[in-house]
Amino acid sequence: MLEGITTGYEDRFDFPARxxxxxxxxxxxxxxxxxxxxxxHLFWSTGCFGAPLEYLNFEPSGPYGDASGRPDQQMHLWxxxxxxxxxxxxxxxxxxxxxQLHHLQQANPALVDEAIRFLVGPGSGxxxxxxxxxxxxxxxxxxxxxxxxxxxxxxxxxxxxxxxxYSEIALQRAAKxxxxxxxxxxxxxxxxxxxxxxxxxxxxxxxxxxxxAQVGNYLGVSIDPAAAIDVPRIERQDQQGAKAWAQRHxxx
Numbered sequence: 001m002l003e004g005i006t007t008g009y010e011d012r013f014d015f016p017a018r019x020x021x022x023x024x025x026x027x028x029x030x031x032x033x034x035x036x037x038x039x040x041h042l043f044w045s046t047g048c049f050g051a052p053l054e055y056l057n058f059e060p061s062g063p064y065g066d067a068s069g070r071p072d073q074q075m076h077l078w079x080x081x082x083x084x085x086x087x088x089x090x091x092x093x094x095x096x097x098x099x100q101l102h103h104l105q106q107a108n109p110a111l112v113d114e115a116i117r118f119l120v121g122p123g124s125g126x127x128x129x130x131x132x133x134x135x136x137x138x139x140x141x142x143x144x145x146x147x148x149x150x151x152x153x154x155x156x157x158x159x160x161x162x163x164x165x166y167s168e169i170a171l172q173r174a175a176k177x178x179x180x181x182x183x184x185x186x187x188x189x190x191x192x193x194x195x196x197x198x199x200x201x202x203x204x205x206x207x208x209x210x211x212x213a214q215v216g217n218y219l220g221v222s223i224d225p226a227a228a229i230d231v232p233r234i235e236r237q238d239q240q241g242a243k244a245w246a247q248r249h250x251x252x
Contacts, residue, residue: 005153005155005156006232007063007232008041008044008051008053008231008232009053009063009064013051013231013232014084014085015050015051015084015085015086015087015088016088017083017084018082018083018084018086018090021082022050022082022086022090022091022092023089023090023091024090024091024092024125024127024219024220024221025050025091025092025093025094025118025119025124025125025127026049026052026091026092026093026094026119026125026127026128026129026219027093027094027096027119027120027127027128027129028040028043028052028093028094028095028096028129028131029096029128029129029130029131029185029196030095030096030097030130030131030132031097031098031099031132031178031181031182031185032097032099032143032146032178032181033133033139033142033143033146033178034131034132034133034139034201035131035133035201035204035205036095036097036131037153037234038201038204038205038234038236039131039199039201039204039211040052040053040093040095041231041232041233041234042204042208042211042212043093043212043215044229044231045228045229045230045231046212046223046227046228047087047088047224047227047228047229048087048089048091048216048221048222048223048224048227049087049091049093049215049216049219049221050085050086050087050091050092050093051085051087051093051231052093052094052095053085053094053095054094054095054096054100055077055078055081055085055094056078056094056096056100056101056104056111056112056115057096057100058074058103058104058107058108059100059103062100064077068107069107071107071108071110071111074104074108074111075108075110075111078111078114078115081094087227088227089221089222089224089227091219091221094115094119097181098180098181098184098185099181101116102184120192120194121192125219126192126194127197127218127219128189128194128196128197129196129197129199129215129218130185130196130197130198130199131199131200131201131204132182132198132199132200132201133200133201133202134200134201134202135202136175136178137246137249138242138246139175139178140171140172140174140175140178141171141174141242141245141246141249142242143174143177143178144164144167144170144171144173144174144245145164145241145242145245147170147174148164148165148167148170149161149162149163149164151237153237154234154235154236154237154238155235157237157238163241164241166244166245166248166249168249168252171245171249197214197215197218199211199214199215
């Protein structure tokens with residue numbers, strides 16, 4: 001967990017515990033800095049799309065870092081999410097990145113196999129919502145600056161960390177990492193024969209209600225306004241540093 005920051009993984013945000021397995025499930029497939037935290041919380045706030053957070057992120061700096069290297073605890077946390085993070089209408093969602101799955105595959109392949117079978121294997125709904133960003137330069141800048149500064153959320157700003165110095169090398173490296181992870185998703189879709197619903201972050205930001213309706217139609221889930229819930233607010237990070245990087249990149 002991030003110290004002093006409400007992330008949404010806290011127990012008080014659980015749905016009522018479910019007796020049986022989810023009735024519908026889907027994968028929210030993305031890559032770092034594509035706006036997936038904002039979008040996952042938007043979906044969650046409907047009360048109809050589950051709470052699609054990173055329940056397979058056991059990296060030391062991740063939400064379940066305490067379970068890093070502990071396969072039994074990781075399996076417990078996954079099963080707990082299925083019980084307590086499925087919305088009352090029976091929908092469960094998981095947000096993840098290829099890098100997270102690769103990390104977990106090395107440490108706990110049994111859990112990765114189980115989760116993938118559950119979400120997109122035979123007999124599942126085989127539903128994948130992929131989130132991407134159209135502005136590839138802005139995406140790479142966001143990723144590069146976050147990796148250099150260690151600032152991934154608005155709440156981390158103002159902690160005395162220096163603005164990262166512009167680096168064309170870091171920018172190109174970030175762009176390559178994004179491309180490799182998106183290629184990883186494409187390879188998975190080919191292997192299992194899935195055509196995902198692709199959402200563009202810029203469109204979701206401009207018309208969130210339209211994006212929610214589109215996802216509801218894709219999943220076959222009715223949106224009940226009375227089911228809407230309060231979830232932790234995701235605030236946009238300061239854009240001044242990113243704008244300065246964009247200007248330097250344009251001049252290079």
